[in-house]
Amino acid sequence: MGLFDKFKSLLFGKGDVSEGTQDEKPVASKQEPVASKQEEPVSAKHEAPVTKAEPADMKVEQKPIIQKPKEEKPVADKITVGHVHMSGCTGCLVSLADNYEGLLTILDKYADLVYCLTLADVRHIPEMDVALVEGSVCLNDECSMEEILETRERAKIVVALGGCACYGNTTRFCRGGQQNQPQHEAFLPIGDLIKVDVYIPACAPTPQQIRNVCLMAYLLLKGNDEQKALATAYLTPLMNLAAAGTEACGCDLMTEVINQGLCCGCGSCAAACTVRAITMQYGRPQVERDLCIKCGACYAQCPRSFFSFDVCGQYESITNLIGEVMKP
Amino acid sequence: MEYLGQYKAVYKAKAGCEDILSKAQDGGIVTAMFAYALEAGIIDGAIVAGPGDEAYKPEPMIATTVEELFAARGTKYSISPNMALIKEATRSYGLDKIGIVGTPCQIQAVRKAQLYPIGMRDVPDKIALALGIFCMENFPYQGLYQMVEDHCATKIDNVTKMDIGKGKFSVYTERGVNAQIPLKVTHKYEQPGCHVCLDYVANMADISTGSVGTPDGWSTVFVRSAAGEAAFNKAVDAGWIIAESMDGVKPGLELVTKLATEKITKNQKYIEHRAHAEYEALKPLRNPYI
Numbered sequence: 001m002g003l004f005d006k007f008k009s010l011l012f013g014k015g016d017v018s019e020g021t022q023d024e025k026p027v028a029s030k031q032e033p034v035a036s037k038q039e040e041p042v043s044a045k046h047e048a049p050v051t052k053a054e055p056a057d058m059k060v061e062q063k064p065i066i067q068k069p070k071e072e073k074p075v076a077d078k079i080t081v082g083h084v085h086m087s088g089c090t091g092c093l094v095s096l097a098d099n100y101e102g103l104l105t106i107l108d109k110y111a112d113l114v115y116c117l118t119l120a121d122v123r124h125i126p127e128m129d130v131a132l133v134e135g136s137v138c139l140n141d142e143c144s145m146e147e148i149l150e151t152r153e154r155a156k157i158v159v160a161l162g163g164c165a166c167y168g169n170t171t172r173f174c175r176g177g178q179q180n181q182p183q184h185e186a187f188l189p190i191g192d193l194i195k196v197d198v199y200i201p202a203c204a205p206t207p208q209q210i211r212n213v214c215l216m217a218y219l220l221l222k223g224n225d226e227q228k229a230l231a232t233a234y235l236t237p238l239m240n241l242a243a244a245g246t247e248a249c250g251c252d253l254m255t256e257v258i259n260q261g262l263c264c265g266c267g268s269c270a271a272a273c274t275v276r277a278i279t280m281q282y283g284r285p286q287v288e289r290d291l292c293i294k295c296g297a298c299y300a301q302c303p304r305s306f307f308s309f310d311v312c313g314q315y316e317s318i319t320n321l322i323g324e325v326m327k328p
Numbered sequence: 329m330e331y332l333g334q335y336k337a338v339y340k341a342k343a344g345c346e347d348i349l350s351k352a353q354d355g356g357i358v359t360a361m362f363a364y365a366l367e368a369g370i371i372d373g374a375i376v377a378g379p380g381d382e383a384y385k386p387e388p389m390i391a392t393t394v395e396e397l398f399a400a401r402g403t404k405y406s407i408s409p410n411m412a413l414i415k416e417a418t419r420s421y422g423l424d425k426i427g428i429v430g431t432p433c434q435i436q437a438v439r440k441a442q443l444y445p446i447g448m449r450d451v452p453d454k455i456a457l458a459l460g461i462f463c464m465e466n467f468p469y470q471g472l473y474q475m476v477e478d479h480c481a482t483k484i485d486n487v488t489k490m491d492i493g494k495g496k497f498s499v500y501t502e503r504g505v506n507a508q509i510p511l512k513v514t515h516k517y518e519q520p521g522c523h524v525c526l527d528y529v530a531n532m533a534d535i536s537t538g539s540v541g542t543p544d545g546w547s548t549v550f551v552r553s554a555a556g557e558a559a560f561n562k563a564v565d566a567g568w569i570i571a572e573s574m575d576g577v578k579p580g581l582e583l584v585t586k587l588a589t590e591k592i593t594k595n596q597k598y599i600e601h602r603a604h605a606e607y608e609a610l611k612p613l614r615n616p617y618i
Contacts, residue, residue, distance in 0.1 A: 095449075206449035237444070237618060260614045261520035261602075264433035265466070267388065267409025268440070271416070272447025280388075282469050283407025283519070297447030303437040304521065304616040315439040315532060316553050319452075 077222045079129040081214065082115030083161075084151050086144055087171050087187055088135025091204040092162035093118065096132070098207040105328050106211065110218040124150075130217050131155035132210070133196075136164045136171045136187040145193075152194040157217060160196045160242065161210070163203035163295030165189060167248040170203070174294040189246040199241040201248065201296030203274055213238065215325060230311075230318070237306040241296075248296030250277055250287035252305075258284060262304035272301035331588035333531025335550040336557050338581065339571040340542045341564075353403040353491070354539040355547030357569065358429050358459050361535065361559065363394045364568035365427055370559050371456045374427035375417060376400040377408035383484045384476075385469045388413050390421050403461075405490055406469045407519065411437045415447075418454050425456035431463040432527035432536075439532045457559055460530020462538025462548075462584075464492070464522075464591055471517030479514075480507035493539060523598050524616070528588035535560055541584040542577055548584060 083093055093116070097103055107113055111130075115122045125131075131151045138144050152158055163169030164187075171187040190196055200209055213235070220231035250273075257263045265283035277291035278298060285298070299305050311318070342355035348363070349356050362374040378389030378400040386408035391397040410430050417423045428438060435458055442452040467475070476484045480499045489500040496508045530536035534556030541548035549571065551560045563569045574580060599617075604610035 200446070202447045204449075206445045206447070208445045208449070208452050212443070212445075234443070240618070256614060262524060262614065262616055263519075264431075264521035264525065265407035265409050265468075265519065266430070266434045266437040267412025268414075268437045270409065270412035271414045271441075271451075274447065280409040280412045283409060300446045301441065301444070301448065303433060303440045304524075306618055307436060307440060307616050308618050309526075312436060312439040312443060312532060315443055318443060 078110055078112050079218050079221050080114045080127075081111040081130045081132065081217075082113070082126065082128040082151075082155065083117070083119075084115065084125065084131050084133045084147065085117045086133060086135030086148065086165065086190065087138045087141075088162065088164045090118075090134070092132075092134040092165075092210075095162075095204040095207050096210050099211050101328060102207070102211055102326050105326050106214055108328070109325070111214055125154055127154045129155070129221060130157045130159060130214070132159050132161040132200075133165045133190050134161045136168050136189055137193055139186045139188060140183070148190055148193055157197045158190075158194065159198040159200060159213060160190050161200050162205045163201060163248075163293065163297070165196075166191070166199045166201045166241075167246055167294055167296050169295050170293050172294070174292065191242065191246040196242045198235060198238045199296075199300075200238065201241065201300045202272070203293055203295035203297065211326070212322065215322060230314075233308060233310050234318075237308060240306065241300060248299060249294050250285075250289065250292040250298055252296075252299035253278075253285050253287060253302065256299060257302055257304050263302075264304065266303060268301045268303060269298035272297040331592050332529055332550065332581070332585060333527075333536075333552065335552045337551045338574050339549045339551070340546050340574050340577050341537075341549045341569055341571040342546050344567045344570050347398070348401065349545070351398070351401040353401075353489075355537070355542070355545065355549075356401070357535075357537040357547045357549055358461065359397055359401050360568045361457070361459060361563055362391070362397055362427050362429070364563040364566055365457055365559055366392070366394060366397065368562060368566070369425075370562075371425045371427035372423040373417060373421055374429065374457075375410045375413050376429055377404055377410065382469070384472065384487060384490065390417050390423070392421065392423075402489065403491075405467055405492065406472045407466055410434055411441070414438070414441065414455075415449070415451055418451055424454055426454050427457040427459070428455065429459040429461065430530075430533075431466060432460055432530040432532075433463075433521070433525055435460040435530045435533045435536075436527065457555065458532075458534050460533025460536035462529050462536065462540055463525075464528065464587070465515075465518040466522055467514070467517050468519050471519075475509070475514055475517055479509050482506050523595055524602070526592050526595055526599075526617070528591045529584065538584075540587055541574075541579050541581055548574070548581075 113120050114126050114128050137148050160166045164171050166189055168189045173184040200213055216231040216234045219227040253269055267280050269285045270278040270280050275291050275293055277288040278285045341357055343349050343360035348359045365371040373390050373392040375388055376391050377386035380387035384404050386404040386406055388408050388410045390413055410428055411434055417426050438458050441448045445452045476482050476499055482499050486501050487499055488502055491498045495511050497511055497514050498508045499506050534553045536550045537547045539547060551557050564571045599615060602613040604612050
C-alpha cells in the first residue's frame with residue numbers, strides 16, 4: 001500500500017512530477033499563488049502550513065538533478081523512465097528495444113528515457129518515475145550495491161525487469177550440469193536488497209509485457225480516474241508477484257498450482273517456458289529440472305497463478321486501447 | 329445474464345456441410361467456423377484437440393488445412409493443453425493469425441496471455457479467433473478411461489462417440505448407445521482444477537458454443553466480440569453455418585442460464601470452502617482470483 005501513497009503524492013503534486021527535471025523555482029512560485037488563491041477566501045490561516053510544507057518537500061527531492069539545462073519537451077505530461085543495468089545480459093534491454101517503432105511512440109508520447117546505459121548519455125542515476133532494473137546485484141561489486149540503493153531512493157516505482165532482477169535466474173545456481181562456483185551466493189535478486197514495486201518475470205521479458213507496464217504506469221501517473229483504476233487493476237498482480245518473494249522455479253507449478261488443486265491443464269506454462277523445460281503429459285506440466293533457469297515465467301503466465309476478471313474481462317477494450325495509443 | 333457473459337447475439341446453429349455434421353459432436357460449429365476461417369484467410373491455422381496416441385486421448389495439434397481440421401472433429405472429454413502450442417504456432421508454423429479452440433479456462437488463459445504476455449513474446453496480436461466451448465468439468469485421461477472401461481464396461485478402442493447430456497454420460501459404439509451412467513458417478517473423476525472455475529460458457533471467447541439449450545444436432549452459439557461477430561456473420565453468409573434465432577427454441581437459454589448458475593454458485597461456494605475458515609490448523613488453499 002506504500003506504493004499507492006506514492007502514486008497519490010505523485011498525482012496530487014503533478015507539477016512536481018512532470019517538471020521534476022526542470023528548474024525548481026518556477027514550480028514553487030507557480031504553486032504558491034494557486035494555493036493562496038484557493039485558500040484566501042476561506043481562511044488565511046490555512047495558507048501558511050500548506051505553502052510551507054510543499055516547497056520544502058520538493059526541494060529535498062529535487063536538489064541532485066536541478067543543475068542540468070533543460071531540453072524542450074514536445075509533450076508536457078510524460079513520465080520519466082530509466083533502465084538500470086545490474087548483472088544481466090542486456091537481453092531485457094534488447095527486449096525493450098524490440099518494441100521497434102512502438103518504442104519510439106512510447107518515447108515520443110508517454111515516457112522520457114532519462115537513464116539507460118546504451119541509449120541515454122547519463123552517467124549517474126537521476127530522479128525518475130519508473131526505474132526498470134535489469135539483472136541481479138553482485139555483492140562483490142561496490143558500485144552495483146550503491147547503484148541499486150540509489151535507484152530505490154531516486155525512483156518512485158522500481159520495476160524488476162526480467163528473471164535475474166526478480167529471481168536471480170541464470171546468475172544463480174539454477175541449471176543442472178552447471179559448474180559449481182563460489183560466486184553463486186554473491187548474486188542477489190534486487191528484491192533481496194531493496195523494496196521492489198512491480199515484477200516483470202521471464203527470460204527475456206517480452207517486449208509486449210514491458211510496453212504494457214510502461215503504458216499502464218503512464219495511465220496511473222497521468223491518466224484520468226477511470227484510467228488510473230484500470231492501471232491499478234492491471235498492475236496489482238505484478239505488484240503481488242513482487243511482494244511474494246525472490247524465489248521462483250518450475251516447481252512453483254507443482255507447489256502453488258497443482259498441489260493447490262488449481263491446475264486446469266491449459267498448457268500456458270509450457271508455452272511460456274523459454275528453455276522448453278516444460279512438456280504437458282496427461283494434461284499436467286512435466287518440468288525438466290535440469291533445464292529450468294528459474295525465470296518465473298511459467299508460474300506468472302498460469303491463468304491460475306493470478307487471474308483478474310476485471311482486467312481480462314475487458315480484454316477487447318484494453319487491447320483496442322493499447323492499439324490506439326501505440327499509433328505513431 | 330451475468331453468468332452468460334457479454335454477447336452480441338445468440339443463435340441456434342449448425343454446420344452447413346454434411347461432411348462436418350457426420351462426425352460432429354453436435355452442430356459442428358467449431359469445425360465449420362475454423363474451416364471457413366481457414367478458407368477465407370481469417371486464420372492461417374487453428375490449434376485444436378487432435379487425436380492422440382490412445383483412443384480418445386486428445387493431443388493438441390495445429391491444423392493448417394481443412395483435412396487436418398476434420399481429423400479433430402468431435403468432443404474428447406479429456407485434457408488437451410491447447411495453450412501449450414500457442415507460441416509454437418507463431419514460431420515453427422509461422423502463423424500470423426491463429427485460431428484456437430478451448431474450454432473456458434483455456435480461453436481465460438488466452439486472454440491472460442494477451443494482456444499479460446509474460447512468457448508469450450509476439451503472441452498477443454496474433455490471436456485472430458478464439459472459440460470457446462461450454463464446459464462443466466473435464467477429466468484426466470485415466471479418469472475417462474475408468475469411466476468408459478470400468479463403469480460403462482466398454483472397450484475404449486471400440487467407442488465411436490462419447491456424450492454428456494441430460495444428466496448422463498453416454499458411450500456409443502457402432503451399434504449405437506452402448507452404455508449410460510448417471511453424471512453423479514463421474515464426479516469423482518473430474519480434475520480438481522475444474523472446481524474453482526467460474527465460467528461455464530466461455531465468457532471471454534470471440535464465439536462460444538455448446539449443445540446445451542438447443543435440440544440434438546444443433547448448437548447454441550454466443551457471438552461475443554467484434555472479431556467473432558464479423559467472422560460468424562461471414563461464415564453464415566458463405567453457407568458454412570446455418571444460424572437461426574434462439575426465440576422459442578425448446579430448452580433454450582433458460583437451461584443454459586440454469587446450468588451456468590449452478591456451476592458458478594457451486595464453485596464459488598467451493599472456493600470459499602478452500603479458505604478453511606472453520607479449521608484453524610488447516611492452511612487455506614490459494615485463491616487465484618483477484
